[in-house]
Amino acid sequence: MRQLRLTPSLIVFLLFVVIGLLGPWVAPADPNEQLDTVAGRYRPPATRLHAVHFEQGFWRLAERVERLPEGLAIERLGVRHVYDAASIANLTEDGVADQRFYLFGSDGFGRDVFSRWLHGARVSLSIALLSILIAMLVGVGCGALAAMGGRWVDGLLMRLVDGLLTFPWIFLIITLGALVPANPWSLIAVLGATAWMAIARLTRGELMTLKQRGFVLAARAAGASRWRIFHRHLLPNALPTLVVAATLRVGNIILVEAALSFLGLGVQPPAASWGNMIADGRDTMLAAWWISTLPGLSLVATVLAINLLSDNFRDALDPRQRSLDNLTLETQVRC
């Protein structure tokens, strides 16, 4: 196995992981904060607004503030208002204490797109990783059982896999998804429960090939038990291929989760996910392009990085390996 280098795709993927891990802590604002729905909505990227906190408790966002001797003059949506000092809670020497900086602009509810984007990365990452974990456990378990368990078990399990693979993935997800309550945990469970079949088939294939290899036959001749052959000889040799397969599925699960959230069947609002952020911005794509364009581009970058990464992995493992080449292309749902 060749050394893995720090390629751009690896950097993008690591960046995605770091954003997903740290995102919520570095987010400048609460992702659901709506300080001023009227003056705060549809602000383009890199807008800085002054946040005026009134004594009654509500907030107003203003493009400009000017400290007057008797109080504060603000310019909100191009209109000038003057308030006396006693009515404002966060008054300072030269204006107000709070500001909002919309790095990626704000959406139709006046929420900060950057903060939502950070939280969305966390959602995408954790849903994808947890469901791939479930899929790997079930898939490798089932594949191993089929490869080690004898003809009948093998036949039964592989027919089950064939049957489940016959259903289009998205349809399988919505059919099972309709049975469970709509929350992130059931989403993870449903994604995991519908993504393991290709992994099971691959695991079985790998183990079957390995079983014919000389070192396994030698171990068997030396009297090693079935379990020992499996976990000492077969699994360690099959694992690299399985890891590549899993990486690849991660990219696809991220896309599928985004598509489901976009349709309103995945992560439920107001929780942010890149998919439902695109849905939020779908009607204002031309007027307020930033709401859906940035999550869209982030999805492209992440998935592209993961696809390239698994290509690299595959080359590092074995450039001639065709079983994975087919997996790279064929089990990806384009959605």
Add this chain to the structure above:
Amino acid sequence: MLRRLAASVLLAYLVLTLTFFFIHLAPGEPSVLFSDPRINAEKRQEIRRAYGLDRPLPEQYWRWMTSVSRGNWGISLQSGQPVFEVVLPRLLNTALLVAAISAVEYGFGISFGVIAAARSGTALDRFIRAFFLVLYAVPVFWLALVAMQLFSVRWPLFPIGQMTSHRFATMAPWEKALDLAHHVALPAITLGLARSGAVVRYVRNGLLEVQGKDFIRTAHGKGLSTGRVLWVHALRHALLPLAQRLGTSLPILLSGSLIIEAIFSWPGIGYQAYLAILQRDYPVILASTAILGLTVVLGSLLADLLMLWLDPRVRHAAT
């Protein structure tokens, strides 16, 4: 051949059996799926009896298998029509869309794959490969939105969603065909283009693989032009795995068409299933999924038959 047919029948049987299990996977009470969850216990018992849900499980299984094999998939909760009558016409609309998507996918994929192979190693080859690789990572639902905003809203070249215009019923036949083509164009181009990356890769790799083979050298030796050797002799060889792929990629294609249909309001089985989800019309969701499963079984059987017809090696192995 008989073996292949038997495998398809077995698979179809598995699809129906698994569907039966999906119903009984429902937490608690399957009758909730077939009726309004708020009705009272008495009414629920009535529904349980009506659907035979109070019978022992093996008997229910037998009833399910016999009734679905007769085309009885239950009643839509939303429209009150038999589910089969709701879903079947949608299946044809989806078939139309899927055919158009495939035409775009293979059209673009094969052309650019051949160009990339002919110019392999050049900047053009690298550009084509990089372009389709990036395209392969673009979320289709987002690409569809962008395409719709640009080519239906900003520059209204294509209609915004739907399958036909309002005055479709009064159109002449050739006008109808034109109208359908106009409506199918944007969704087909979007998903077709997004999917064509895999085809480019297949065709390019396939062409490069046969480069040094005897039959290519023979063709060159006969004095055929490079273009003819590439587009006819080599390409025919590279297309064989694609014919196989027609069958295997069908479930994935249908998954993608759900998203495209939902965005373009294409009245296909995917859009129907999407609406059924929003209306919690479980019989329709279940039937759509199961019927698509059966369609996939049939589709891959047809693709294998196509292979049998196309590839003499497979034909000889089979007989």
